[in-house]
Amino acid sequence: MYPLIMSWDVPALLVMFMLGLIASTFGAIVGLGGGVVIVPALLLLGPSMLGKNIDTSLAVGVSLGALVFTSFTSTLTFVKEGKVDLRSALFFSFSSGPLSVLGASLTSLFDPVIFRRAFGYFMLFMVILILFRKRIKPYKGNWRNVRKYTDAAGVEQEYGYNVLPALIIGGAVGLIAGLLGIGGGILLIPTMLLLFRFPPHMATATSMAVIFVSALFGSGMHLIRGEWDWLLVLSLAPGALLGGWIGARISRRISSVLLIRIMCGTLLLFAVRMILT
Template identity: 75%
Template sequence: MAQDSFLWDLPTLLILFALGLVASTFGAVVGLGGGVIIIPALLLLGPSMLGMDIDTTLAVGVSLGVLVFTSLTSTITFYREGKTDLRCALFFSISSGPMSVVGAGLTSLFEPDVFRRAFGFFMLFMVVLLLLRSRIKPFRGTWRYTKLYVDGNGEQLEYGYSMLPALTIGGIVGLISGLLGIGGGVLLIPAMVLLFRFPPHIATATSMSVILVSALFGSGMHLYRGEWDWQLVLPLAPGALIGGYAGAIISRKIGSKLLIRIMCAALALFAIRMIWT
């Protein structure tokens, strides 16, 4: 498109690369994906820097496309470190993939304001639960699948899950991912930590694997509907590839307590943006 030729000038390319790098690094560290940064940045930069109006559906489509690159490199890195629970990720992904297509199809039809605010308040509630998790009695129900994880201090941590709860949560995560373009980790990680008792590092790694599937399905739907722009995706993608890898490496060096605090701060900022935007 001739009117979009400005996207290929060097300063704009560097800004988009930096945006992809920062958003994806942060997103991979906490397992949220980075869409929480990319979408508002595109909406803000569109008129002022790119000379084009970027509507919500286009921003969501581009964000999901970038999430594919972020989650790909972080998933590979986390898997090599043995932090990804592939069986659990599969259960979540079976439902999250198809439901992300549904969410992507609803983006242009659904009036998102009320939903965004309600979801923002729900996320603030999740933040409170995460911060108070040490004072809350963990769920002691019997899960079909249980695993042991030994953390950096040598402490053994047991977590578990069953197919039906994982499929149910995965479907909700996929719907939110396709609808809002945020990856779904904002709901998936609190559910893993609070309900299934996942260690934070395993929750982060597994979340990125689920985000990869949701982003593939959701971005495919947005591409099919024409809610896509390669001239935005391609400059963002290299930074996302590097950021996904860098975020996974940084996450490895962060203790569980600090990781939870970073997650809570990220979720709180995201929730406030959802409520007030």
């Protein structure tokens, strides 16, 4: 078990609250969870924010702990709005939950420098996917498990998936979540939109439900392995709870191009710093 990194210092608590709030709000809006901000922030800003270095395993474990709170409140909000496909979320979670445990057990095996650079390049890839998601043509094939969704305007849309591809994607999402502490939504949402043809709002909402399971399993493994700091998690939790709810509420206006660009700009800055540090 790691010694406690944080003390109950008011300025540090306020910084962690704002970090949890901002990361979770952005994460819930687009279905990513918020770990893409929390992990690099802890790695890069730990010495200045907390006066101590935070290694990768601890950062990932703490991030997943915060994601549990973010995904919980956002999923509840999305469920009340009827945007979550619970059946599909449960199906993806069959493989995402167990694989997140495997990913969590592998985090400490990576060299910190390699981890930071790989994480930075992965974030660059995420930015590209988010920016160009509307220019990529969706898959035109037919799926065995077909679902239907009627939006607020009364327009009915069909989407679906086959068992094996869904389980593979769910497993990859869980592995990424446990390994990197970022939730896995960056892989799940593009897949839902481009391959399984999910409606955008449903993809975001269902992704947060899957992230909740992955974060719960992954954070549990990091806790068992001692890659955990209760004060860090609890200081992020209030902001994560509030941010998850706010992000879910804002997502009904997800057409805001400016908000997406701000998020991508933030991710880009963190990615470049991670690669060059």
